[in-house]
Amino acid sequence: MPELPEIWNLAQQMNETLSNKTIAIVDVRQEKCLNLPLDLFQQGLENRTLGTTTAKGKWVFTKISPDQNLLLNLGMGGLVLYLDPEQAKKPPRYRLKFVFSDRSALAIDFSWFGYVHLVGSLAEHAMKASLGPSPLEEDFTWDRFRQILAGRKGILKSVLLDQHAISGIGNVYVQDILFRARLHPLRKIPSLDEGEQRRLYQAIRQELQNAVDLGGLIYERDLFNHPGRFQQFQVGYHEGKPCPVCGSIIVKIRTSSTSSYICPTCQT
Amino acid sequence: MPELPEIWNLAQQMNETLSNKTIAIVDVRQEKCLNLPLDLFQQGLENRTLGTTTAKGKWVFTKISPDQNLLLNLGMGGLVLYLDPEQAKKPPRYRLKFVFSDRSALAIDFSWFGYVHLVGSLAEHAMKASLGPSPLEEDFTWDRFRQILAGRKGILKSVLLDQHAISGIGNVYVQDILFRARLHPLRKIPSLDEGEQRRLYQAIRQELQNAVDLGGLIYERDLFNHPGRFQQFQVGYHEGKPCPVCGSIIVKIRTSSTSSYICPTCQT
DNA sequence: AGGCTAAACAGGGA
């Protein structure tokens, strides 16, 4: 459940499915993913009602009435499943489970490094407070994007992956975003001319919107354990295969501490 | 007046020459080198008596009785001159001058970026409080040196120039220190074996002690405007000339944001 | 594959 498209759909489904449910039981099997001692976490949530759920970047926020917020970050490969009362009787593996008063449940599992935090105001949460704009929201305008690039001196891929600059892009979707924009991940940001910046802006929006429309990646699961319909990357993870545009062989390179898959002909 | 040997001798001379003199006039021509508004700086010093003067790294500290400290950093190319009553009548160029009650004077000039700060406790001065040991002091033991290197992952030259690690070495003396130790400036610190670390420790001590004994560099001036007797670098600034040990041509290379002069054969 | 932190590194200004 890694990046913006999957998170975006998940939050949407959670909002439709869980709003107004009341938490009866908070069952935590991995306490270290909490930001509070277990007892405080439980007291803050049990007998409370869920409000709206939204997403920003790779984070999910659920309002807890009257005045708290649940923050969820799935890390790498987390899974969030809604269980109807029948399914809730034999839940799948989970690190944390909420059982609602109607006997339905929400089971959250992480394969690696997820968090579930409970805070008062969202502003007090360091990460949420400093997240950059989410590319499918209205505030991610061309002008805003240009300002984000302005004054940065690092390499292109860094800013795309920096959640404080732009939130929601990870090392999966960034591959095809850069291919769409025909830009090399190691390009220095100040070297991008306006045309290239515009290509990049469009590539971000189109790539992520397309993935949202397809319900996310085929190897990820949504709230109802359904896979997405996004099957095929253009260059991502296709080392050694031909570029779908020019036929050049796609190569895997090291970019800072991540890997990148690029078409050496198309991406400059 | 750049590095430890010159500063060390200067402080020694200031201590012998200026102790117990009382400041009559504080004449500041460049206010921005102060840490205080001019009037407070003057009030803090006028009619006070100088105590002992010491050096640490590239900084000079003079006790001002009863409870203040004058901190002097000469930046690049500063000049500090004692003027006897006769000389004080026609002082050389200065940014700041103290005239003493006996009509002698101290004239301080910077060619670039010097400071003169007045503080209560030394601990409140950020830089002084965090300076590393000075290589010619007793606390710069082999064991202390080894601890400074331990756990550092950067390149060798960086730690030598980091005043928070070891104080007093600048980009001039570091050249021949590295040549003496037969070490390349870009070596990673964790790659140094014990023998190399010992060579380096000895090289630092010997190079700086030798320079102190010679009264500093020939192109620098001491408190009495006398030049030093350190004439000849081994490799420093000798680009294109033969290495005095093996005859290889000395090359100039970029190391982070500084230049280094090395013998590519001897230094590995 | 994610996010946090501390250290290392690079550029610009005084």
Add this chain to the structure above:
DNA sequence: CTCCCTGTTTAGCC
């Protein structure tokens, strides 16, 4: 040839 501030990059941890 200095030192400091800031932003960026990296390594190691959870």
